[in-house]
Amino acid sequence: MVTMRDVAAVAGVSAKTVSRVFNDNPHVTAETKQRVEAALRELNYVPNAIATTFRTGRAPVIGVAVPDIIDPFFASIAKAAETLAAEHGMSVVITNLRSPDREPEVVQSLLRQALSGLVIAPAALDHGYLKAWIDRTPVVFVDRQPVGVAADSFIEDDVGGAHLATSHLVEHGHTRIGFIGDDLALPTTRARLEGYRAALSDAGIALDDSLVAVGAVDRAGAAATFADLDRAGPSAVFCSNARAAISLVPILQDSGLAITTFGDFPLADMLTPSWTVIDQDPLQLGALAAQRILDRLAKPNRRYRRRTVLPVRLVERDSCRIATRLEGFRLAADRR
Structure with missing residues (x-):
């Protein structure tokens, strides 16, 4: 050799x-x-990667930890990180966190491999277990902010995006707008509920807690969540994340409800009607996170902005224009 x-x-x-x-x-x-x-x-x-590891104390590898690599959003983050790492002669190892309880064990097992850095989209609600690692390994959070530890993060404008999606339904004449989410323990879900409520308040629409339903963590949960929401009589619905939206596709397609969702997903533009979404750009999230790791390795003493909030945008398609239930409300009002 x-x-x-x-x-x-x-x-x-x-x-x-x-x-x-x-x-x-x-x-x-x-x-x-x-x-x-x-x-x-x-x-x-x-180059001899083993020799490089001995010399620098780091393997030329970036770890990427996400809740579920099958999820298109998280898969895109991992893909972007892998692409940038490859351009700098580094490889990527990807792991599934699966559950909040499993995260500390999985992540620390990854960090013991002397990684050059870690990109993490966390599942856990407290990341204090990383305190012992943060000074020796660059760690960058994506999608959700760190809790219990100071680290770089790149997140989306959850409040602003939810406000934009809800306001768009208001502009189409809806006042009975439902909110479907997964788990209010998650900061992203809480922030998007905040944006939803702020949009209704700004439009002078009274808040109705019966129009807020959570528990859409899988297909069965999404179906039960929608059943609860549907009893409140919405004419439109805002889904707080793409995973919930994907689970709800079979139900919402024929529901007569206008729809917006936070996060695009594969084939959303091919559905009939096509779905209006808030575009998060996970490729940008992954690339920025990986670049921050490279920057910190190159200039460890430089000051960086810890928290970066990325803007989101509305991609209008056909689902926000559905007026089937809205027309029903108008006819009932006219009869009164």
Whole structure:
């Protein structure tokens, strides 16, 4: 196997100079850099990842931990992190957290592998278990903010996005707008409920708790949640996340309800009617998180903004224009 010493002998420089060229150190003359790069190509040098780990104390690997890699949103985050890591000669290892209780064990097992950094979309509600790791390994949170530990985070404007989606239904004439969510223990769900309520309040619409239903964590839960909500008589519904929306597709398609949802999902634009969504851009989340890890590795003493809130946008399709139940409310009002 070709070593840096072999490259150094061909280029007529020290092994340390070869290392500097390979790591793009600016303190190398152009002529020396050209000589070393020519030797690297001639010998087809491949870096030894194990040796790199021993030298730096870190494996050239970024960990990505998400609640469920099958979820299209989290899969996109992982894909973006992997793409950026590959551009910098690093690999990615991805793990499923699955449940809040399992998260500390899974994440710490990953960190024991001397990773260069960790991107995490957490499932747990308290991340204090990371305090022992945070000073030695760059950790970046995505989608949800850290609780119990200070770390970088890239999150979406949950309140603003929910406000935008709900206000859009109001603009279509709806005043009986339901909210469907998964678990109010999650900060994203609470923030989106806050945005939903603020939009109704701003429109002068009285809040009605019977129009708020949570528990849509899977298909069975989504069906039960919708049944509870439907008894309150909504003419429109705002789904607080894409997973709940996907579970509700078979029910909502023929419900006569106008629909908006927080988070796009595969085939949302192919449904009949196509669904209006708040676009989160998970690819941007993953790329920004991975880049922050690379930045912290390159300049560990630089000050960075800890919390970054990314804007979201409304993608209007056909589902917000459904007026079947709205017309029913208008006819009933006219008869009164």
